Structures are given as structure tokens and as C-alpha cells.
Amino acid sequence: xxxxxxxxxxxxxxxxxxxxxxxxxxxxxxxxxxxxxxxxxxxxxxxxxxxxxxxxxxxxxxxxxxxxxxxxxxxxxxxxxxxxxxxxxxxxxxxxxxxxxxxxxxxxxxxxxxxxxxxxxxxxxxxxxxxxxxxxxxxxxxxxxxxxxxxxxxxxxxxxxxxxxxxxxxxxxxxxxxxxxxxxxxxxxxxxxxxxxxxxxxxxxxxxxxxxxxxxxxxxxxxxxxxxxxxxxxxxxxxxxxxxxxxxxxxxxxxxxxxxxxxxxxxxxxxxxxxxxxxxxxxxxxxxxxxxxxxxxxxxxxxxxxxxxx
Amino acid sequence: xxxxxxxxxxxxxxxxxxxxxxxxxxxxxxxxxxxxxxxxxxxxxxxxxxxxxxxxxxxxxxxxxxxxxxxxxxxxxxxxxxxxxxxxxxxxxxxxxxxxxxxxxxxxxxxxxxxxxxxxxxxxxxxxxxxxxxxxxxxxxxxxxxxxxxxxxxxxxxxxxxxxxxxxxxxxxxxxxxxxxxxxxxxxxxxxxxxxxxxxxxxxxxxxxxxxxxxxxxxxxxxxxxxxxxxxxxxxxxxxxxxxxxxxxxxxxxxxxxx
Amino acid sequence: xxxxxxxxxxxxxxxxxxxxxxxxxxxxxxxxxxxxxxxxxxxxxxxxxxxxxxxxxxxxxxxxxxxxxxxxxxxxxxxxxxxxxxxxxxxxxxxxxxxxxxxxxxxxxxxxxxxxxxxxxxxxxxxxxxxxxxxxxxxxxxxxxxxxxxxxxxxxxxxxxxxxxxxxxxxxxxxxxxxxxxxxxxxxxxxxxxxxxxxxxxxxxxxxxxxxxxxxxxxxxxxxxxxxxxxxxxxxxxxxxxxxxxxxxxxxxxxxxxxxxxxxxxxxxxxxxxxxxxxxxxxxxxxxxxxxxxxxxxxxxxxxxxxxxxxxxxxxxxxxxxxxxxxxxxxxxxxxxxxxxxxxxxxxxxxxxxxxxxxxxxxxxxxxxxx
Numbered sequence: 001x002x003x004x005x006x007x008x009x010x011x012x013x014x015x016x017x018x019x020x021x022x023x024x025x026x027x028x029x030x031x032x033x034x035x036x037x038x039x040x041x042x043x044x045x046x047x048x049x050x051x052x053x054x055x056x057x058x059x060x061x062x063x064x065x066x067x068x069x070x071x072x073x074x075x076x077x078x079x080x081x082x083x084x085x086x087x088x089x090x091x092x093x094x095x096x097x098x099x100x101x102x103x104x105x106x107x108x109x110x111x112x113x114x115x116x117x118x119x120x121x122x123x124x125x126x127x128x129x130x131x132x133x134x135x136x137x138x139x140x141x142x143x144x145x146x147x148x149x150x151x152x153x154x155x156x157x158x159x160x161x162x163x164x165x166x167x168x169x170x171x172x173x174x175x176x177x178x179x180x181x182x183x184x185x186x187x188x189x190x191x192x193x194x195x196x197x198x199x200x201x202x203x204x205x206x207x208x209x210x211x212x213x214x215x216x217x218x219x220x221x222x223x224x225x226x227x228x229x230x231x232x233x234x235x236x237x238x239x240x241x242x243x244x245x246x247x248x249x250x251x252x253x254x255x256x257x258x259x260x261x262x263x264x265x266x267x268x269x270x271x272x273x274x275x276x277x278x279x280x281x282x283x284x285x286x287x288x289x290x291x292x293x294x295x296x297x298x299x300x301x302x303x304x305x306x307x308x309x310x
Numbered sequence: 311x312x313x314x315x316x317x318x319x320x321x322x323x324x325x326x327x328x329x330x331x332x333x334x335x336x337x338x339x340x341x342x343x344x345x346x347x348x349x350x351x352x353x354x355x356x357x358x359x360x361x362x363x364x365x366x367x368x369x370x371x372x373x374x375x376x377x378x379x380x381x382x383x384x385x386x387x388x389x390x391x392x393x394x395x396x397x398x399x400x401x402x403x404x405x406x407x408x409x410x411x412x413x414x415x416x417x418x419x420x421x422x423x424x425x426x427x428x429x430x431x432x433x434x435x436x437x438x439x440x441x442x443x444x445x446x447x448x449x450x451x452x453x454x455x456x457x458x459x460x461x462x463x464x465x466x467x468x469x470x471x472x473x474x475x476x477x478x479x480x481x482x483x484x485x486x487x488x489x490x491x492x493x494x495x496x497x498x499x500x501x502x503x504x505x506x507x508x509x510x511x512x513x514x515x516x517x518x519x520x521x522x523x524x525x526x527x528x529x530x531x532x533x534x535x536x537x538x539x540x541x542x543x544x545x546x547x548x549x550x551x552x553x554x555x556x557x558x559x560x561x562x563x564x565x566x567x568x569x
Numbered sequence: 570x571x572x573x574x575x576x577x578x579x580x581x582x583x584x585x586x587x588x589x590x591x592x593x594x595x596x597x598x599x600x601x602x603x604x605x606x607x608x609x610x611x612x613x614x615x616x617x618x619x620x621x622x623x624x625x626x627x628x629x630x631x632x633x634x635x636x637x638x639x640x641x642x643x644x645x646x647x648x649x650x651x652x653x654x655x656x657x658x659x660x661x662x663x664x665x666x667x668x669x670x671x672x673x674x675x676x677x678x679x680x681x682x683x684x685x686x687x688x689x690x691x692x693x694x695x696x697x698x699x700x701x702x703x704x705x706x707x708x709x710x711x712x713x714x715x716x717x718x719x720x721x722x723x724x725x726x727x728x729x730x731x732x733x734x735x736x737x738x739x740x741x742x743x744x745x746x747x748x749x750x751x752x753x754x755x756x757x758x759x760x761x762x763x764x765x766x767x768x769x770x771x772x773x774x775x776x777x778x779x780x781x782x783x784x785x786x787x788x789x790x791x792x793x794x795x796x797x798x799x800x801x802x803x804x805x806x807x808x809x810x811x812x813x814x815x816x817x818x819x820x821x822x823x824x825x826x827x828x829x830x831x832x833x834x835x836x837x838x839x840x841x842x843x844x845x846x847x848x849x850x851x852x853x854x855x856x857x858x859x860x861x862x863x864x865x866x867x868x869x870x871x872x873x874x875x876x877x878x879x880x881x882x883x884x885x886x887x888x889x890x891x892x893x894x895x896x897x898x899x900x901x902x903x904x905x906x907x908x909x910x911x912x913x914x915x916x917x918x919x920x921x922x923x924x925x926x927x928x929x930x931x932x933x934x935x936x937x938x939x940x
Contacts, residue, residue, distance in 0.1 A: 016831065021740075021829075025744065027734075027736030035757050041775040041779055042771060042772060089657075089661075100658075115664070118920070122917060124893075179661070233764070235767045240893060264865070271784070285765055
């Protein structure tokens with residue numbers, strides 16, 4: 001092959017392309033390595049707790065007996081948060097997407113996003129110092145009037161530092177997450193569907209029931225799942241608000257504990273096997289949130305294909 | 311400084327799909343060649359293979375030879391970057407770089423390749439290129455303003471100035487007027503007439519009147535049906551193609567019977 | 570043509586507005602609800618919060634009931650939905666207002682205490698706090714060490730996260746196309762956004778325990794933990810911003826004979842830079858308030874430590890956490906709580922400034938498109 005005017009290389013750094021694309025590839029692989037590392041190092045450090053004789057684990061009955069009450073506690077707190085946050089979030093999202101005046105909508109969205117901007121430790125401090133105190137009369141009322149329900153069994157905590165208070169604080173924290181995701185979905189409702197419903201003489205609410213909610217259902221479900229993931233892993237709101245203890249059915253007594261708060265409260269002073277136990281607990285939390293998030297993402301990705309076909 | 315292009319037996323594929331089949335054409339230096347044909351007949355795809363821009367699309371590849379004054383664009387060791395610096399391209403929609411001023415847009419090809427140039431040389435190049443694109447008088451007082459502030463037609467001429475600042479041998483134009491109003495279109499057509507004194511120009515157009523107005527030679531592409539490859543039906547002097555084509559399909563198309 | 574035109578009859582109301590509530594209906598119902606609500610509350614003992622709730626319920630019931638009588642069931646349902654949806658929005662605003670109010674009221678005394686921003690907690694013991702409560706001496710101690718720690722840890726986390734996150738986003742948008750590796754990265758970045766912050770902290774701790782030695786707690790470990798949280802946010806926001814750069818610009822650069830890497834660096838990134846910078850700022854705002862990962866990785870410190878690579882390090886969130894949970898003087902927690910709220914106010918101001926900064930960056934550095 002003879003040299004032609006075309007084989008002479010020109011322009012800056014023909015090697016640059018290789019170096020640069022290599023660097024971007026390396027960064028991408030680093031992320032995979034980090035995630036793999038998260039799992040690997042958690043497992044390595046957790047093994048001692050999993051193989052140690054039961055008597056040496058906190059509580060003296062082995063790792064399983066240690067972990068299951070706080071897994072249940074984690075689920076209770078997250079469930080309370082979702083039960084409260086889901087309807088309110090959907091209402092707020094609808095308000096911003098379909099009820100508020102157009103000019104105000106983006107500003108109102110920003111106000112709700114402010115809720116997400118407040119650091120978790122501030123929510124924890126607020127829950128412990130303000131909400132717990134203000135809400136304890138309500139707990140007394142619940143205990144005396146609804147006490148026949150196991151979840152409202154008295155005597156109510158005098159400080160108000162209960163799993164229900166923690167759940168309410170968690171609800172405030174997941175609310176902006178669920179709201180912003182569902183709002184996006186609601187705004188994507190095809191305008192033609194909405195206008196078709198309105199042209200049939202539907203009221204605004206009937207139009208929403210006919211078009212917006214069915215269209216947004218997969219989005220709502222995955223948004224709630226992502227909110228669940230956040231609520232399961234949130235630490236500070238529980239660590240500061242809840243006065244923890246053994247697993248109890250009553251939501252208005254002190255007691256119960258979540259994995260994240262258990263780790264935060266004990267890790268700083270832990271050593272030896274206790275460190276391994278807490279890391280093993282973290283691994284359990286990681287697996288639970290991983291499962292929840294994967295299901296949520298799977299629903300979203302299915303929904304994407306679905307809406308793409310329309 | 312212009313070169314001729316000779317295409318021999320070129321096939322273009324998108325992955326497995328044969329998009330353009332068996333094109334052989336000679337494009338004369340210092341002339342304007344127009345590609346006409348119905349939508350989807352592969353004329354834009356074929357145009358892109360003339361400076362290897364089709365490689366930007368994943369899965370696109372070619373078989374055959376494209377010779378630039380005898381040098382094969384697809385020969386071993388040929389860098390597509392070198393090809394593109396000799397064969398420039400102007401796109402359907404004007405696309406000045408939004409982050410750059412008018413002056414920087416003209417110098418983009420030089421600056422992005424990190425070539426050093428004194429301010430005097432750069433000023434001379436900017437003026438020469440903008441004059442070459444008939445834009446100098448309209449923008450000489452606002453060279454530091456963003457290029458996206460110009461009108462559509464001015465933006466397209468800015469893109470032509472940007473292309474000729476690299477001093478290419480050939481300029482490819484992919485429907486350069488389809489997003490412009492008639493007055494801007496006229497300005498671009500005048501410019502194409504001026505450009506052929508120095509450059510080889512290839513233009514894809516949907517507009518047969520435009521092809522008749524600006525080109526010396528015209529190539530007609532057609533497609534047998536959806537899923538079939540596009541083919542070069544006929545190429546010849548523009549006058550001949552429009553008044554006395556040899557192929558029935560060409561005659562039907564230029565007389566407006568289909569397309 | 571004979572003049573048979575009859576004058577249009579003068580009607581009081583158009584047939585199109587028949588059977589509708591008058592325009593002022595909501596205001597009338599609201600006024601009534603407020604009055605009745607106040608009356609009910611006066612019986613059981615008045616408080617503004619209860620008044621608001623009772624008024625809201627009465628308003629919704631009154632308006633929906635009136636509408637059901639005059640306009641029929643469908644319109645009434647629509648009114649009910651409107652009331653519920655608007656109510657949800659107001660309910661969502663309550664905690665926001667309450668949190669900000671609580672932090673302001675409790676935080677300002679701490680913030681204006683002399684030396685709060687310029688001193689650390691070094692040497693501040695329960696004795697001082699007892700004195701402050703019992704003898705009215707000024708509350709001493711401050712957040713200088715914690716503020717320094719927060720800024721250093723966040724800066725280091727940003728220095729780690731931005732190159733990794735941005736390069737990954739570039740890989741996904743410019744090189745990945747539809748390769749399975751790119752799909753895997755996208756999936757795992759999504760998974761990473763869901764990692765609980767405390768697990769990120771545990772990972773960094775476990776990693777450094779295994780590599781450096783058990784009990785390794787420094788600012789750098791905390792920065793690694795924050796990076797695990799920050800990288801996916803940077804990747805996702807940068808990816809979105811790179812995706813909206815029109816392909817035409819890339820093609821224009823290629824057609825000028827510019828190499829791909831220079832096209833990305835000189836054309837694509839400058840076009841997207843405002844969005845990328847604003848996304849990075851939001852990512853910083855997200856991690857600067859993280860508590861749990863720092864708690865398990867940087868330990869607590871009361872003295873100033875400017876070296877992120879050695880020794881325990883304080884941060885604003887952990888400062889707040891420890892001052893509330895373990896007051897300096899267990900018998901007199903008020904000075905500690907005052908310091909905690911002061912620190913919370915500083916932290917919220919930092920986060921709000923970052924959020925505001927992100928909006929400004931997005932607006933100021935956006936490519937000028939104006940004519």
C-alpha cells in the first residue's frame with residue numbers, strides 16, 4: 001500500500017481516541033467493581049458473625065434470633081410510612097399536575113422538592129424534639145379509645161418516642177420521592193386521551209379516573225416501591241426518634257427497632273464480633289432494599305416498553 | 311483545490327439490510343452534482359458514504375470503492391478523520407455550535423483540532439471563509455455574538471463558512487435548504503453557484519427545480535419498494551436528465567408523475 | 570325580507586350556567602365553616618391546629634353537600650376529589666413549615682452565640698454546660714471543627730465522584746450504544762441509587778477494615794462512603810444532560826474532521842455543562858447532609874482535625890446527632906440541644922444555598938440561544 005494523501009494522519013492526537021474511550025470504559029467498570037465490592041466486603045466482614053457460636057452473638061441465641069425482630073421492626077416502620085405517604089403523595093402529585101394553576105405548578109413542585117432537600121438528621125431532630133411531644137396526647141387518646149386494637153394497646157409512651165412517630169417522620173421523608181415520580185408519570189398521560197375524556201363531557205375527576213390513574217398505575221406502584229426502599233434504609237429518623245426496645249405489637253408504646261438505627265446506634269462503640277454482627281445486619285438490609293429496588297426498576301422498565309408502543 | 315470522486319460498485323448496509331445497491335458514479339471536480347429521488351431512496355445515505363459520515367450510525371458499513379483523485383477512502387490505513395477534513399459536509403438543519411461565537415464557529419475545525427494559529431491568520435481565515443459564504447457583510451460587526459442568534463438562512467451560511475474554513479476539496483450538502491424559507495434558499499443557491507469555482511459540490515435535494523437551477527449534472531436514485539435497496543437509475547447532464555432522460559422512471563419522476 | 574327578527578330575550582342566566590353553584594359558593598362555605606368550626610372548638614377548648622382541621626372538614630362536607638343538592642352527584646364527586654387533592658397538598662406543606670419553623674426558632678439562639686462558628690468543642694465539658702444552665706454563663710463551644718470536617722469530606726467525595734460519574738455517563742451516552750456492558754452499568758447504577766446510606770457507610774468501613782486495619786476511621790473513609798452515594802446521582806444527571814445534546818452537533822464536528830474525543834470534550838460537554846454542573850451541585854447537596862455513613866466511618870471528634878487521611882473527624886450531621894443523643898452534660902442537655910439546633914440551621918442553610926446555586930448555574934451557564 002503506497003502512501004496517499006488519505007493515509008497521512010491529521011488532526012490532534014489519533015491516540016487520544018483510544019485513551020479517552022478507555023478512560024470512560026474504566027470508569028464504568030469501576031462502578032460495577034464498587035457494587036461488587038460492596039457485596040463482597042460486606043460478606044467477608046459478616047462471616048464471623050454468621051459462623052460464631054450462638055452464645056457469643058448479642059442476645060445469646062445466635063444471629064437469626066438477633067436479626068429477625070429488627071427485620072420485622074424495619075418492615076413495620078416502612079409500612080407505616082407508606083400507608084401514610086402513598087395517598088398524600090398521589091394527591092399532591094395530582095394537585096401539581098392537574099389541579100394547580102399552570103403558572104404555579106412548577107413553583108409548587110419546587111416547594112415539595114424542598115422537603116427532599118432537608119437533611120435526614122434534621123428530620124430526626126424535629127421528630128424527637130417537636131413531633132413526639134406534640135403527638136403524645138393523641139397516643140393517649142388512641143390508647144384509651146382504640147386500645148382494644150393490638151396496635152393501639154396502652155399504656156401509650158409518655159414521651160411519644162414510638163415506632164408510629166418514627167413512621168410518620170419516615171412518611172414525611174419518602175413523600176417527596178413518591179410525589180416527584182408520580183407527578184412525572186401523570187404529566188406523561190397522553191393529552192389526546194385526556195381531551196377525549198373531557199370532550200365526552202367528563203368532569204375533571206372523571207377524566208382523571210378514566211385516563212390519568214390507569215395510565216399512571218405502573219408508575220405509582222414503582223414510585224411506592226422506591227419510596228419503600230428509602231424508608232427501609234433510612235437511619236436517622238428512627239435512631240433519633242424511636243426509643244427502641246423489644247419487638248412489640250403496639251405502635252404507641254416504646255419498643256421495636258430497625259436495622260439501620262440498630263447499626264447507627266451501636267457501630268461507633270462496637271468492636272470484635274459485634275462489628276461483624278452489625279455488618280451482617282447491614283448485609284441483610286442491603287439484600288432487602290436490593291430486592292425491593294430491582295422489582296421497582298423492573299416494573300418501570302416494563303412500563304417504558306408499554307408506553308413506547310403507544 | 312478541488313478533486314474528483316469516482317465511486318465503483320458501492321453497496322451500503324445497515325447491519326444486514328442492504329440500503330443502497332451497486333452504485334457507480336463519477337463526480338467531476340469543480341462542478342455541482344445533484345442527487346434527486348423520492349424519500350427513502352438512499353440518496354442521503356449514499357452521500358454520507360462519500361466522507362464516511364455513515365460510520366456514525368451504528369451498524370452501517372459499505373462494500374466497494376470511493377476514490378478521491380484515485381485514493382480509496384476505504385483503503386487500509388485511511389483515517390476517517392482525514393477523509394472528513396478533505397470532504398466537508400453541510401447538513402439539512404443548520405447546526406452552529408451553540409456554545410461558540412460566530413467567529414469561533416468559523417474557526418471550529420481549526421480550533422477543535424488544536425492547531426495553533428496566530429490571531430492575524432485567524433482573522434484572515436474568518437473573513438475569507440465568511441466572504442466565501444456571502445455572510446461577511448451581515449455579521450462582520452457581531453463576530454463575538456453567539457451563532458445561534460442568526461436567522462435560519464444565515465446560520466446555514468455560517469455552517470458553509472465553517473465547512474470551507476477547513477479548506478476541503480469537496481463539499482457535500484444534504485438538503486441544505488429544506489429547513490429554510492424561499493429567500494434564504496435563494497441566497498444559498500447563489501452561494502452554491504459561486505462555490506463551484508473552487509470546490510467540487512455534491513447536493514442532495516428534494517426539490518427538482520433547485521436541482522435544475524444549481525447543478526451541472528444530476529443523478530436520479532429510486533427504490534423499487536419498501537424493504538428494497540435504493541439504486542442509482544441514471545446520471546447525466548442536468549439538462550439531459552430533465553428534458554430527455556433515457557429511463558422511464560426518471561421521466562416519470564422529473565415530470566412529477568410520482569414522488 | 571320582512572323584519573320578523575325578534576329581539577333576543579333578556580335572560581338573567583344563560584342556559585349553560587343553569588344548575589351551577591354561584592361563583593362565590595366556596596367563599597361562602599369557607600366563611601361558614603370557619604365560624605362553625607370556631608364555635609365547636611370553643612366548646613372543647615380552642616387551639617388553632619384543631620380549628621384548621623375542623624374548618625377543613627366542614628368546608629369539604631358543606632361544599633360537596635351543597636353541590637350534590639344543586640348540581641347532582643357527578644359534580645359533587647368532582648368537588649370532593651378537588652377538596653381531597655388540595656387537602657393532600659396542604660397536609661404535605663405542614664411538616665415542611667413545621668420543620669423550618671422549629672429549626673429557625675431553636676437554631677437562631679445557637680447561631681448567634683459568640684464563638685459558635687469559630688470555635689470547636691475541644692475542652693468543652695459538662696461543667697461548662699452546667700454552669701451555663703445554673704449560673705447563666707454563656708454557652709460555649711461551637712461547630713468550627715464540624716463545619717471544616719463536612720466541607721473537607723464533601724469536597725473529597727466530590728473529587729472522587731465527579732470524574733468517575735462523568736466519565737461513566739460519557740461511556741453510556743457516547744460509546745455504550747446498545748452494548749450489554751452499558752446495559753449492565755445502567756442497571757447497576759439504578760441499583761446503586763437505592764443503596765441505603767448506612768450500608769454505603771458500612772461498605773467503606775468494611776473495605777478499609779480489610780485493607781488498612783480494623784477500626785480505621787478517617788475523613789477519607791467517610792468520603793469514600795459518600796462517593797458510593799454520590800456517583801450514581803452524578804451518572805444519572807450527567808447522562809440525561811449528555812443525551813439532550815443534539816446529534817447534529819456531533820455530526821457537524823465529525824464532518825469538520827474532528828476526532829471523537831475532542832468532539833466530546835470541546836463540543837458535547839461545553840453544550841451540556843450547565844446541566845452537568847447543576848446536577849453535580851444537587852448531588853453535593855444530597856450527600857452533605859448524610860449522617861449515617863459518616864457516623865460509621867469517621868467517628869466523632871471534638872477537636873479540629875484538618876487531615877482527612879488520619880484520625881477521627883467531626884461533621885455537621887454527626888455533630889447534631891451526638892449533641893442530641895449524648896448531650897455534653899447529661900444532667901443539663903439544653904446547651905447541647907441549642908448547639909445542635911444551631912448546627913442544624915447552618916446545615917439547612919448550606920443545603921438550600923447549594924440547591925439555589927444549582928438553579929442559578931443551570932440558568933446562567935445555559936448556552937445562549939437568544940436572538
